Amino acid sequence: MERGYWIRSKPVYTALLWNDKATAHAVLAAGDGGLAVLKLFQQALPEQPITVFYSPAGADKDYLPALQAAVDADLRVFATTAELLAAWADYLATARMGLRIYTAGTEKFMWDVTDAAADFGILNQDVMKELTGSLARSVYCVHCKSLTHEVTSNIATCSGCGRQLFVRDHFSRRMGAYMGLMVDAENPGEVPQIEEIYP
Amino acid sequence: MSQLQVKVASIQDVSAGVRHFTLVDAHGGELPAFSGGSHIVVTMPAPGRTYRNAYSLLSSPEDRAHYEIAVHRQPQSRGGSIYMHEEVKVGSVLDISYPVNLFALSRVAKHHLLIAGGIGITPFMAQIHDLERLGGDYSLHYGFRSREHAAFADALKGRVSQRAVCYDESLGQRMDFDALLRAQPLGTHVYACGPQGMVEALVSTARALGWPEHHIHSEQFLAPPVGEPFTLKLSKSELEITVQGDMSMLEALEAAGVDAPSLCRGGACGRCELEVLGTDGELQHHDHYLSDADKASGRKIMPCVSRAKCGYLELNL
Amino acid sequence: MSLAFKQETFRDDYTFRNSPEAIRRFPFPFPEDQYMYSVNIEPHTAGPKGAVTEFTLDVDEHYVAECRDKAITLEQDPGRCASLPHMMDAEWDFLEFTMESLARDYPEQFSLSKNGKAWTWINRPLGIEQSFVFGDAATLPMGPFEYMGRQVQGDFVLLDQREDTLFADAGIVTSQADWSLAFNVGMSWNEWHGPVPQVTKLGVMDRALKFLMSLQQANPVRRLNWTMTINPRLDTSPENYPLWGGDRNKVNEQNAGELAHLRVELQTLFRMPRSNAIVFSIRCYLISMQEMATYPRWAKRFHRVLRDLHPDLVEYKGITKYQQAVVAWLSRFDDGADIGTGTQPE
Numbered sequence: 001m002e003r004g005y006w007i008r009s010k011p012v013y014t015a016l017l018w019n020d021k022a023t024a025h026a027v028l029a030a031g032d033g034g035l036a037v038l039k040l041f042q043q044a045l046p047e048q049p050i051t052v053f054y055s056p057a058g059a060d061k062d063y064l065p066a067l068q069a070a071v072d073a074d075l076r077v078f079a080t081t082a083e084l085l086a087a088w089a090d091y092l093a094t095a096r097m098g099l100r101i102y103t104a105g106t107e108k109f110m111w112d113v114t115d116a117a118a119d120f121g122i123l124n125q126d127v128m129k130e131l132t133g134s135l136a137r138s139v140y141c142v143h144c145k146s147l148t149h150e151v152t153s154n155i156a157t158c159s160g161c162g163r164q165l166f167v168r169d170h171f172s173r174r175m176g177a178y179m180g181l182m183v184d185a186e187n188p189g190e191v192p193q194i195e196e197i198y199p
Numbered sequence: 200m201s202q203l204q205v206k207v208a209s210i211q212d213v214s215a216g217v218r219h220f221t222l223v224d225a226h227g228g229e230l231p232a233f234s235g236g237s238h239i240v241v242t243m244p245a246p247g248r249t250y251r252n253a254y255s256l257l258s259s260p261e262d263r264a265h266y267e268i269a270v271h272r273q274p275q276s277r278g279g280s281i282y283m284h285e286e287v288k289v290g291s292v293l294d295i296s297y298p299v300n301l302f303a304l305s306r307v308a309k310h311h312l313l314i315a316g317g318i319g320i321t322p323f324m325a326q327i328h329d330l331e332r333l334g335g336d337y338s339l340h341y342g343f344r345s346r347e348h349a350a351f352a353d354a355l356k357g358r359v360s361q362r363a364v365c366y367d368e369s370l371g372q373r374m375d376f377d378a379l380l381r382a383q384p385l386g387t388h389v390y391a392c393g394p395q396g397m398v399e400a401l402v403s404t405a406r407a408l409g410w411p412e413h414h415i416h417s418e419q420f421l422a423p424p425v426g427e428p429f430t431l432k433l434s435k436s437e438l439e440i441t442v443q444g445d446m447s448m449l450e451a452l453e454a455a456g457v458d459a460p461s462l463c464r465g466g467a468c469g470r471c472e473l474e475v476l477g478t479d480g481e482l483q484h485h486d487h488y489l490s491d492a493d494k495a496s497g498r499k500i501m502p503c504v505s506r507a508k509c510g511y512l513e514l515n516l
Numbered sequence: 517m518s519l520a521f522k523q524e525t526f527r528d529d530y531t532f533r534n535s536p537e538a539i540r541r542f543p544f545p546f547p548e549d550q551y552m553y554s555v556n557i558e559p560h561t562a563g564p565k566g567a568v569t570e571f572t573l574d575v576d577e578h579y580v581a582e583c584r585d586k587a588i589t590l591e592q593d594p595g596r597c598a599s600l601p602h603m604m605d606a607e608w609d610f611l612e613f614t615m616e617s618l619a620r621d622y623p624e625q626f627s628l629s630k631n632g633k634a635w636t637w638i639n640r641p642l643g644i645e646q647s648f649v650f651g652d653a654a655t656l657p658m659g660p661f662e663y664m665g666r667q668v669q670g671d672f673v674l675l676d677q678r679e680d681t682l683f684a685d686a687g688i689v690t691s692q693a694d695w696s697l698a699f700n701v702g703m704s705w706n707e708w709h710g711p712v713p714q715v716t717k718l719g720v721m722d723r724a725l726k727f728l729m730s731l732q733q734a735n736p737v738r739r740l741n742w743t744m745t746i747n748p749r750l751d752t753s754p755e756n757y758p759l760w761g762g763d764r765n766k767v768n769e770q771n772a773g774e775l776a777h778l779r780v781e782l783q784t785l786f787r788m789p790r791s792n793a794i795v796f797s798i799r800c801y802l803i804s805m806q807e808m809a810t811y812p813r814w815a816k817r818f819h820r821v822l823r824d825l826h827p828d829l830v831e832y833k834g835i836t837k838y839q840q841a842v843v844a845w846l847s848r849f850d851d852g853a854d855i856g857t858g859t860q861p862e
Contacts, residue, residue: 022408097414100409145698174702181757305678
């Protein structure tokens with residue numbers, strides 16, 4: 001909450017839940033998102049075919065053995081999220097309406113998955129998302145237009161112009177990023193205490 | 200609300216019970232452009248009462264010289280379509296609303312699946328113009344009872360035969376919604392217009408197959424159902440108005456000179472929503488706009504198509 | 517109507533001033549001593565002769581200078597104009613709408629002739645004559661939206677209606693009250709109204725959305741909004757916040773009359789025919805406290821509004837640092853007399 005006003009653009013993430021009205025299901029997870037997939041497979045499974053895309057990159061624990069044991073479906077494992085996203089784009093190209101999409105991982109990963117789906121006409125609200133692991137944010141510098149990833153503090157140094165940016169709660173789905181605004185523009189050098197608030 | 204005045208330039212019977220009207224600006228100017236899927240509301244000053252019915256524009260949205268509408272003579276009509284068939288002649292001048300689009304094509308769709316039943320073909324006739332102009336990817340499926348009910352089958356054949364599939368029910372040809380919907384690529388939007396049963400079957404099949412709500416579009420113009428007469432009490436203007444059995448609440452309000460906003464007059468757009476303060480009977484909701492919770496609350500009503508079975512209904516108006 | 521266009525600047529040396537006529541027609545937004553945030557939408561019908569609402573789009577003495585300032589901003593940051601690919605129909609709608617209304621309402625300044633799809637547009641104040649084919653973007657020097665967006669005062673956002681909401685899918689934004697088009701483009705109604713004052717009553721924005729979704733052709737609507745700006749600066753963008761943010765520290769009781777400006781937005785919304793999009797026009801009017809105080813009734817009114825403004829709104833509008841200085845400067849005009857209701861200057 002920022003003082004004086006409230007923000008409605010910040011996405012609210014939920015726990016993954018099967019949607020049984022579907023013709024097929026695609027589950028995409030990276031890192032600690034593996035745990036969310038394990039929880040999903042504890043639920044009664046839907047009748048339709050399921051494909052799971054998983055990359056262990058960035059995980060605190062090794063979820064792979066548990067996933068291989070639990071996922072009674074087409075499980076595709078990728079060393080990096082980049083490889084996962086490339087395979088995801090190929091999958092989308094031949095998919096049909098009725099596909100339900102679930103994703104879990106960091107905010108950046110989930111919005112990368114959602115952006116790829118958006119290129120095929122999927123609305124971002126129709127991708128179910130569960131945030132896992134870090135709360136780290138991608139931050140868009142409104143001054144130099146660069147993106148700075150994995151920001152865990154209220155104030156971050158812009159990777160493009162070096163300005164100290166205050167990280168607002170205002171979120172752009174198109175960019176998958178929060179707005180960053182120069183924190184000491186009015187009083188140069190007066191930077192408030194930097195705190196880690198998105199661990 | 201601003202209105203347009205048009206003159207009937209020609210009338211043509213295109214199929215059983217369907218009459219096609221070509222309208223031009225009454226003052227010889229250009230008509231406003233519109234987007235495919237738009238309708239106009241035609242005001243029909245019948246003796247003793249005024250009807251206002253919505254009709255989809257089927258002409259090319261780029262044609263600023265003419266509007267075209269098709270009017271199906273409703274056997275159980277309260278009078279609107281009969282008025283159009285019997286009273287309106289070449290040269291008649293009519294007041295119409297500006298075009299309103301409650302059935303717009305999604306401009307972010309990757310593919311458009313258009314499903315028409317009977318007279319429900321009309322909005323698609325205009326949308327096809329837009330899709331052809333914009334290079335949009337689409338397919339049209341058009342079902343009708345028999346060849347003599349196929350108002351625009353020939354027009355489609357000439358224009359877009361590769362993209363249109365016709366289904367003649369008298370020859371046993373039926374659309375298979377399940378197979379059709381399962382075969383669509385990601386990013387498809389489906390649009391249905393036609394008889395209530397067809398539209399409901401299409402929508403429920405799409406939902407069951409996991410189509411997201413915003414990919415499913417439908418339009419039906421509901422005629423206000425007839426019922427028992429009752430009395431409207433207006434709390435602000437302190438008026439009492441009788442709603443006759445064959446009149447809608449909205450028509451009764453308008454006939455009494457009450458300024459009640461409206462747009463589609465078919466229970467779809469939400470513009471005419473009124474607040475209910477009380478009744479000694481029960482509300483009969485017929486609209487597609489209010490949520491089930493709103494309907495159950497008894498606090499809101501859409502006077503264009505809904506009514507009440509009661510002695511009186513009090514409105515905050 | 518003859519208009520004398522002023523040579524003036526909205527940056528660096530800030531030579532912008534209002535003539536007495538421009539002060540008199542200023543869209544003063546406070547009918548009462550107490551201001552509460554509301555959506556207050558009304559039909560955009562023709563106002564009295566000379567009023568800013570007399571015509572569909574208002575062209576005033578600042579037209580040429582504002583268009584020049586807009587061109588400077590766009591040259592420095594082309595991202596201030598953006599349009600998503602599915603907005604091309606809306607772009608042409610916008611071009612037709614602006615050309616037709618300017619040529620109809622200001623025939624001495626603008627003219628439009630059509631021969632089928634071959635159109636010729638003449639903008640005398642900016643010295644432009646352009647023949648082009650309507651619907652063929654290759655016949656214009658730039659996209660149709662940017663082309664005309666540069667020739668009208670104020671900011672424009674094109675809203676695409678789908679998924680039961682409105683999306684800000686195109687915009688040309690160079691005189692904004694601190695919001696970023698580059699960040700916001702493509703957002704839905706709820707997202708781009710992300711930051712709203714806490715005092716806004718629940719449901720107000722939802723009702724406004726519902727109302728706009730049923731906006732009809734030929735029945736435009738309008739509302740006024742306001743904030744304050746230090747120096748007559750049109751481009752108070754977040755992009756350039758490092759350039760103008762520091763000005764907020766410069767205001768004191770002595771210079772507030774000159775530095776502090778009331779910034780009023782005349783917001784108008786029009787339904788477009790071909791695209792079914794809504795044109796959202798945000799026209800900015802600036803007036804210094806000194807200029808405002810040439811009408812003591814306005815100075816009294818604004819003194820009371822600013823003095824008693826809800827703290828959430830003070831914060832939201834970015835007035836915190838200099839509110840007291842401006843209130844102190846204005847207090848000399850306020851004898852406490854009852855001035856009744858209404859926005860009139862006298």
